[in-house]
Amino acid sequence: MTSAPFSPEERARFDLELDKILTHFPADRKGAAMLPALHLLQSIKGWVAPEGLRYVAEKLEVSKERAFEVATFYTLFHTEKPGKYVIDVCTNLSCSLWGAEKLLAHLEKKLQLRAGESSERWTLRETECLASCGTAPCLQINLQHHESLTLARVDEIIERLP
């Protein structure tokens, strides 16, 4: 993991937003704001960078081990720098009954990546049910849903990304 410290502007933005978050939790339970704080860090830095994680722990008055434990427990927190676009392909039952395995294989070939791998531009992952079973198959790109997909539609979506 490479280190990625906050710029003064980023730190100011983080502090301001975190103060707002903390108003919703009991004053003696700052650690409860861990998930909102990690989401905030990730929205600023693009990932849960180690220095940012240490800063979160300090601000919430918990050990850095605890912060790391939480960050690594949840799949949406990137403790390693992901590609510019994170593609999560659902292959759970309802999606597989509508061709999800074929969709994932198509993307692996197209992006020259196996599920779980990253390049500068892409992170490709196989994921669990995204609550789009009625509009299967589906995937998310940076948490935006794309549903009722065909291979042609996926190509179009991928190729249009800036």
Place this chain on the structure above:
Amino acid sequence: MIPVEKVITRNWGTPQSHTLESYRRSGGYRALKKALEMTPEQVTNEVKKSNLRGRGGAGFYTGLKWSFVPKGGPKPKYIAVNADESEPGTFKDRYILEKDPHMLLEGIAISAYALNCHQVYIYTRGEFKMQADVVDVAIAEAYREGIFGPRMLGKEYPLDVYQVRGAGAYICGEETGLIESLEGKKGWPRLKPPFPAVVGLFGSPTVVNNVETLANVPAIIERGGEWFAALGTEKSGGTRLICLSGSVNRPGVYEVSMKTTVRDLIYDAELGQGMPPGRTVKAVIPGGTSAPVLAADEIDVELEFEALKAKNTMAGSGGVIVMDDSTCVVRCLWRIARFYAEESCGQCTPCREGTPWQARILRRIEEGNGEASDVEILLNVATAIAPFPPIGLGNTICALGDAAALPVHSFVQKFRPEFERHIELGRCPFSERPWGHFGGGRA
């Protein structure tokens, strides 16, 4: 289709249905006004009379759950709204969040008043970024209009409602895992008792209710508990959102009478519109992948808590997944088993070790490397996690263990010859198209 008045979906067809203005036009927040003229006990009693049962999975009576919260006491009371919809095959709460967030927020306000609660957390699964944004806008509207904040529709009643996004962990849909996550920790479930209604979030009494459950509350208060109870069956009040997916002509979310059978759901012209051409039903999961599977000759069962329980399965989260006769059930079960192996939180040994073991055996069978003893080994592993029947004998702290073992027990029990055929042949008999009619994908 059995005619039933729409409660939850009644505004979904209205343009801009997610806005406060639209919700108000449809009569929104009238129930809150009415509730504030009642005592908190009267509100709880109305919910009790309604026979409303939890729509997240367990089907527990909501009013009864509320009544476990101690009256008085020095500790604050909390409501945690479970919007962590993650049970495979379930996609109803997301539409409530997208299309009618104020119905949920009104339900929250009424429930908070009934429980003497002044702090509510909505725990929304991390993948629902768009839905969370819609809910945040609705919360801001509710503050602006004097529904949340220091006063509630003019009455002195401080209420803060704050949304926390999860970050990708099925276990956080389990109520104590959710509470741990809300406390800023990994979502490791807690041993019960004590139950959250007594010792929950920050050690205080906490009610955890599902989105659809709370969205029903305004109608119950406005129209009365007896009216709501009469919409349902003897033991289950109201309508139900059913999520239909898999090998069926028209998948989707349908608000139905709980007297609707699985067969009617699949074949009714206003619901699933039947099986694809030339195909018949092979298997149906009636309540999310955690619910034991039904074979084709068992689908004349009502989509109601007690009726499904009598069939040794459960209504669960309302996720109905259909598999047609050209689908490989071993392949389906293997994928389900992988899900639980991926999502086991690692706390209890039978689940942490057993779930990947189940997946490995199923992979071996599906890929043609199974041995004659594998089916028995598979059942032994499942039994070590949770024996079956009945449901609920799990050897783990939370129900994820049961949820992981139940599909294995039920698929093997009902389709054993197909597992054995894989082993005899040394390959999958459906190897060309294991996923059934639509398994090749959309054209």
